[in-house]
Structures are given as C-alpha cells and as structure tokens.
Amino acid sequence: MRIVVDAFGSDTCPGPDVEGAVMAARTWGDEIILVGPEAQTREELAKHDTQGLEISVVHAPEVLTMADHSEDVRRKVNSSIRVGMRLVKDGEADAFVSAGNTIACLASAIFDLRRIRGVRRPALCTVYPLTLNPTVFLDMGATADPTPQILLQSAMMGKVYAERVMGIANPRVGLLANGEEEEKGTMVLREAFALFKTADFNFVGNVEPKEAVKGEADVVVADGFTGNIHIKTAEAMASFVKRMVQHDLLDSVWSKIGLVLLVPGLIVGLPGLLLLTPGLRRLAKRLDYAEVGGGLLLGVNGVVIVGHGRSNAKAVKNAVLRAREAVAAQVIPTIKAGLAAGK
Amino acid sequence: MRIVVDAFGSDTCPGPDVEGAVMAARTWGDEIILVGPEAQTREELAKHDTQGLEISVVHAPEVLTMADHSEDVRRKVNSSIRVGMRLVKDGEADAFVSAGNTIACLASAIFDLRRIRGVRRPALCTVYPLTLNPTVFLDMGATADPTPQILLQSAMMGKVYAERVMGIANPRVGLLANGEEEEKGTMVLREAFALFKTADFNFVGNVEPKEAVKGEADVVVADGFTGNIHIKTAEAMASFVKRMVQHDLLDSVWSKIGLVLLVPGLIVGLPGLLLLTPGLRRLAKRLDYAEVGGGLLLGVNGVVIVGHGRSNAKAVKNAVLRAREAVAAQVIPTIKAGLAAGK
Numbered sequence: 299m300r301i302v303v304d305a306f307g308s309d310t311c312p313g314p315d316v317e318g319a320v321m322a323a324r325t326w327g328d329e330i331i332l333v334g335p336e337a338q339t340r341e342e343l344a345k346h347d348t349q350g351l352e353i354s355v356v357h358a359p360e361v362l363t364m365a366d367h368s369e370d371v372r373r374k375v376n377s378s379i380r381v382g383m384r385l386v387k388d389g390e391a392d393a394f395v396s397a398g399n400t401i402a403c404l405a406s407a408i409f410d411l412r413r414i415r416g417v418r419r420p421a422l423c424t425v426y427p428l429t430l431n432p433t434v435f436l437d438m439g440a441t442a443d444p445t446p447q448i449l450l451q452s453a454m455m456g457k458v459y460a461e462r463v464m465g466i467a468n469p470r471v472g473l474l475a476n477g478e479e480e481e482k483g484t485m486v487l488r489e490a491f492a493l494f495k496t497a498d499f500n501f502v503g504n505v506e507p508k509e510a511v512k513g514e515a516d517v518v519v520a521d522g523f524t525g526n527i528h529i530k531t532a533e534a535m536a537s538f539v540k541r542m543v544q545h546d547l548l549d550s551v552w553s554k555i556g557l558v559l560l561v562p563g564l565i566v567g568l569p570g571l572l573l574l575t576p577g578l579r580r581l582a583k584r585l586d587y588a589e590v591g592g593g594l595l596l597g598v599n600g601v602v603i604v605g606h607g608r609s610n611a612k613a614v615k616n617a618v619l620r621a622r623e624a625v626a627a628q629v630i631p632t633i634k635a636g637l638a639a640g641k
Numbered sequence: 642m643r644i645v646v647d648a649f650g651s652d653t654c655p656g657p658d659v660e661g662a663v664m665a666a667r668t669w670g671d672e673i674i675l676v677g678p679e680a681q682t683r684e685e686l687a688k689h690d691t692q693g694l695e696i697s698v699v700h701a702p703e704v705l706t707m708a709d710h711s712e713d714v715r716r717k718v719n720s721s722i723r724v725g726m727r728l729v730k731d732g733e734a735d736a737f738v739s740a741g742n743t744i745a746c747l748a749s750a751i752f753d754l755r756r757i758r759g760v761r762r763p764a765l766c767t768v769y770p771l772t773l774n775p776t777v778f779l780d781m782g783a784t785a786d787p788t789p790q791i792l793l794q795s796a797m798m799g800k801v802y803a804e805r806v807m808g809i810a811n812p813r814v815g816l817l818a819n820g821e822e823e824e825k826g827t828m829v830l831r832e833a834f835a836l837f838k839t840a841d842f843n844f845v846g847n848v849e850p851k852e853a854v855k856g857e858a859d860v861v862v863a864d865g866f867t868g869n870i871h872i873k874t875a876e877a878m879a880s881f882v883k884r885m886v887q888h889d890l891l892d893s894v895w896s897k898i899g900l901v902l903l904v905p906g907l908i909v910g911l912p913g914l915l916l917l918t919p920g921l922r923r924l925a926k927r928l929d930y931a932e933v934g935g936g937l938l939l940g941v942n943g944v945v946i947v948g949h950g951r952s953n954a955k956a957v958k959n960a961v962l963r964a965r966e967a968v969a970a971q972v973i974p975t976i977k978a979g980l981a982a983g984k
Contacts, residue, residue, distance in 0.1 A: 364820065364822055365822055365824075367824065439819055442819070442825075442826060442827045442828075443827050443828055474870065476782055476785070476865075476866055476869035476870060476873065477707065479707055479708055481708075481710065482785075483785060483866060484785045484786050484866050485785075485786055487866075506873055506877075507870060507873040507874040507876070507877040508873060508876065508877040508880070510877070511874075511877040511878065511881055512877075512881075522819075523819055523826060523827050523830075523867065524866065524867050524870050526819035527817065527819060527850060527867050527870060527871055527874075528870055528871075528874050530819065530849055530850040530851060531850040531854075531870075531871050531874040531875055531878070532874055532877075532878050533850070533851065534849075534850040534851040534853070534854040534855075534875075535854065535874070535875050535878035535879065535882075536878065536882075537851070538854055539878075539879075539882045
C-alpha cells in the first residue's frame, strides 16, 4: 500500500507528522510518501533511522494553516494538502493522511478528488473507541451548519459504512440529541427527524450522549459542530480522568503508604498497585485520542484521513492505520455502490 | 428557608422527588413544600419518617410531562410546575426545584415569575464540578436555537454571576467552540464572536471543550443545544469510566489475584486495593451527576433549579442544596443589579 502523509499538518509540524509516518512505515511496511516543503521535510526525516523503509518525499512548497479558508485552499494549489490529494487522484497513492485544518482538507478533497455522485457534502466519520459494539459516528466536523438533507445523506453514508464495511446487518441509525422526544433539539434537527422517519434505513430516533456512548445505535448522526464538541468533550473528560487517576495513584502510594506505613506499606501495597495497573492501563489506552488517529472523510472519491491538529507521532501513526483499514475494506467503491443502490 | 419541590418532576416520579425532598429537610432543616396531586404525594410521603421535619403538601392536580410543549404549559395552570412557580412569585416560598421538563420549567418561569427587565431569554446555568477553579457554564438547555444577541445576554448574566455571586474579579468569558480561531463554529457562533469582541466584559475568545474543562475561562457560553450535549457527554463519559474502573477493580482482584495467587494474593493484594479506594471514591464522587443536582435558571424573577429527568433522590436533595445556595447568595437581586449596571 502507498500512503501519502502530510508532513506539515499538525500544530507542531513537521516533528510528529514525520515521526508518525516513520513509525507507520516501520510497523506495517507500507510505502510512505511525505508531502511538504522538500528541504524541511528531508531535514526532519534525517533525524530518524529509515534504513530499509520505503519513504519518499514529494515537494509541496506551500502550507495551509488552521487560519486558512476555502479561498486560500483554492489559491494554494501547491500546498501539502492539495499535492497529497492529487497524488491519490492520479493513482500515485492509495490514501492521504493529514493532521491539518479539517476545512482545508474538506475543500481540497472536493476540489481535487471530487465528491461521490449524489453527495452534497462529505462528512467526517469515526468509529467510537469506547462502546462494546462499534458505533459509526458522523459528522465530526466537516459541516458546522448542515441542512436536514445533508444530515440525511450523512445518515445514508453511515448506514452503508456500518452495513458493508463493518458487517452490521440492518444498522440502527440515531440522531444525536438532547432528549429522546421528537420535538427535542434545534429546528434543523427536528426537520431531520421528520426526514429520517420516512428514510430507507432503520431509524431508532433521537439518542442522547449516554445512549450513544453505550452503543444503543450503530450509526449516530450529528451536525459537524455539535459532533465535534461531543467528541472533543469525551476526549477532554478522558484526559481529565487519566490525570486524576495518575494523581490519585501517586497520592495513594506516597501519602497513604509512603508516609503512614512506609516500608511495611510498600511491601504490602505495591503488589496490589501493580495488579491494578493492567486494568487502568487498558482504560487509559481506550481513552487515548492518539489510539484513534483520525476520522475518515466520507463522500469523496478517495481515502482521506483527517487527524487532530494536536496529533502526536502516535496519533499520526494510527491515522495511517485508519487509512490502511479503509483501503483494505474498499470503502470508496463500497460507499459508491451502496449509495447508488439506495436510490 | 422555604423551598418548593416538584413531587412529579423526575422520570420515575414521585419516588425520587419525595425521597430527595425528605433527605434535604432532614439535612438542612428547611421548610419543604411538595407540589403535586395531593393524594399521591401524601401517599409517597407516608413511606418516609418525617417526624420533626417541616414538610407540607400543596395540591396541584395536573402534571407536565417530557412530551408537553409551551402551549400545554400555558393551558395546565394547575400543574405542579406552575403551582410551584406561583408559590415563589407570591412570596410563599424562596425557591422552586423540579426534575421535570426543562422547557416546561422555562415557559412556566416566564409566564409566572416573569423575566428580569431586559432579558430576552433565560439560560440554564451550572458550575462545572470538575475544574480546579469553578467555571460558570450556560446555557445547558433552555434555548436550542439562540440568536447571537441571546448568547451575548447569556454571557452578561454569566459574567454578573461569576463576579458578584462567586467573587471572581474580571471573569474571563469564552465561547464554547470547535477551535480557537474566530472563524470556527456555526454562523450564529461567528456572529456572536463579533458581538462579544466589543462587549463590556473580558472576552477571551473561543474555548474548546478541553480548555473549558481545564478552567481556562471563568464563564463558558454555549447555545442550549450544544451546551446540553456537552454536559451530557461529560456525564456519559463519567459513568462509563466509573463502570470501567469498577469492572477493572473486580477483574484485577478476581482474575489476577483470585485465580492465579488465590489466598496469598488476597493477603498481599487487598490492602493495596483498599489504599487506592479513597482516591477512586473521590473521583467517582466528583464525576457523579447526582452531586450536582441541577442547573439554575438565570434571567427570571425567582430562584428556579431544574434537574435531570433521570434524577435520583440524591440528585433531588442536591438540587435543593443548589436552591439554598442561590437564595443565600441573593442571586436574583444581584443579577438584576448587575444587568442594570451593565447597561
């Protein structure tokens, strides 16, 4: 597989982006194409041992930042994001990965890869890492102000993804809302509810965050703004809990054992602590954004994974994993066929 | 203090509502007035030992459910929520507490208590239980589709609350958003950003959920829909983490110690486990919605606390605590004076 990685995506690029790409090449043996200003990209790459790895650099003199709008994206045809998209479009690569500006990735994908026939707006899609049964969640941030029709289309793409890529029969589709009742939510959400009721999928109504996190729907649909706040709140809580648990562990060890019981306490207490850590470590891992890596942009003619601006190297590496999975699962032809069949 | 508690608010009323009210009366010695259909309310009350407590019942033959709209609220003048509001309006009580329909409480408060002069829409306000420095958060769900002007007014009420009730000098006001940049968010949010920039408070720009949870603003403003999803996502994550931690504790004890080391393991491991629990218990407590109790409806002429439909008795008891605090802090005259001064 050949995967293009934007060397100038993350907030602290190119460090995490290049390191993550090298980690991915080493772990899975894929061919990685880094895009970005060539000299700086090569300089960053030289910090790593890349012997035996298939990593090349394609020059992209321009960079799109978090402050850039779609007009800047249109203008900067030689930015790393647009060059990366064109490599996918021209069949030079199987997927594109960026931890850059979501809106810039969305606009570039629309300009260079084009939308799948019939799709008005692509949606950024993820699979919840927490639920026991995997749940498809979209939109994570591509369209802040969708129309009810755009939400319907997101639902249809999510349904095809759940059914054909994840193998969930007759997936339950829910709308993320502040209450179960039909009249809850914004005006757009209430109109979407009416559209969903007559749509050709298994609509289970509004789902509140608690039910969504419990996996009571297989596909959860939200507008891009609320979806982004939902996911980022979950992440924020996760890192809060991680800090608390770490703090409490230290606190327990040092104040309770260290000061009160000292040596006998260490002998008695530490084995218990060590026995607990696998569970807490598993918890921390499940709550770690870097394990997710990024979201899949559904609705364009190519595999595009968009990560957080805050991505570290591990997140970039796992964004490459998400790209590999999407290519292997033939997501694009599957979504195309599914949407065409749904008409 | 005299506090009215809606006996028919919560999803499983009147059980948790009456039990919570009894717990509150016992704990703080306040006079509690229960409102609801009299026979059923008295029957529920008879299940508890109320000796020495000042608890009375005021008959309200109608009940407003989660499915009721503002028109139903207008019509059901003898519903428990409306009767409760009128008791506050007529000076028969100092505050009203309900775990019922938020929109019904909002509409009743507007009908019976009236809005504070100059307030277009009240906002449901809470203080984050997680941050080190307390953060005022609003709107938790009163107005799903606010205009930018309504958001501005929420910010002003939040600022007055932070400054005059919580004693935070020159509170930092932020807008909950999906990115720090001014151009992030929905169209309404971007317009609000422009209004906030020229407003008479310390606007620190957009704050993402992570920064909000870290306490990087003293007042965080959101529309009622996104605000509700934000808070409910945090709660959902909290209960998820609690379940995981409990599961992991059991898992560690039984699979790791119980099966592998058995008796020596129990002797060695359990003290460590017990030493850890105070921290985890503190964590669980901080993450428990029932400790919060409910939000304060800011912008009407009376103290109104609205809890979750899912409230248990502890949540109802703590909603009464929130009401006591608001009355003691003279929130209503303070907000009135603050808004009048800000003109």
